[in-house]
Amino acid sequence: MGGRERRLKKLSATNPDKPHESSIFFVELSLGSTKVCDRLREAGAKIEIHKDHFKEDEDDQVWLREVGVRGWACLMKDERIRYRAVELEALIQGKIPAFVFANGNLSAQTMAEAFAKALPKMKRYVGKYQTPFIAKVYQDGGLTMWLDSVDLPIALENLLRSAQTRQEKHGKGNP
Numbered sequence: 001m002g003g004r005e006r007r008l009k010k011l012s013a014t015n016p017d018k019p020h021e022s023s024i025f026f027v028e029l030s031l032g033s034t035k036v037c038d039r040l041r042e043a044g045a046k047i048e049i050h051k052d053h054f055k056e057d058e059d060d061q062v063w064l065r066e067v068g069v070r071g072w073a074c075l076m077k078d079e080r081i082r083y084r085a086v087e088l089e090a091l092i093q094g095k096i097p098a099f100v101f102a103n104g105n106l107s108a109q110t111m112a113e114a115f116a117k118a119l120p121k122m123k124r125y126v127g128k129y130q131t132p133f134i135a136k137v138y139q140d141g142g143l144t145m146w147l148d149s150v151d152l153p154i155a156l157e158n159l160l161r162s163a164q165t166r167q168e169k170h171g172k173g174n175p
Helices: 032-041 061-071 079-083 083-096 110-130 151-170
Strands: 023-028 045-050 073-076 097-102 131-136 143-147
Touching: 023 032, 023 061, 032 045, 032 110, 045 079, 061 073, 061 083, 061 151, 073 110, 073 131, 079 083, 079 131, 079 151, 083 151, 110 131
Parallel strands: 023 045, 023 073, 073 097, 097 131
Antiparallel strands: 131 143
């Protein structure tokens, strides 16, 4: 990062927001391979799998809302979520801790190993940082905060403002 690192918003005795009490990890459909789920279970993770709760073509905002209601953390490989306002809004409303794989073009086995290596750190993040947040998981099992509980709403606001500007620039009736 160079220079000064930004301080993340951690939970404290004076902070009214609680961490997710559950350490259950929801495995999003794109990661739902048997290899990923089996490896996470071997590593000691309690997991829930997309296909066990939702239709394959369920809208992301629908299952994200339910994941939030159930208090689960979410594992995914779609970094593009940052550019989808409806999904970001569902993450924020559900106060979901989300972990996204930083390079979704790797094999299921490679991602499974990375998530398994990162599991202890992911559990600590869930208990330590105010939700919602999106953290990135790397191939070596490393983990970094990407958008914390302060930056996530700002990212959504900027995304909506940008969409509104484009709409105004191109006229409301034009695509």
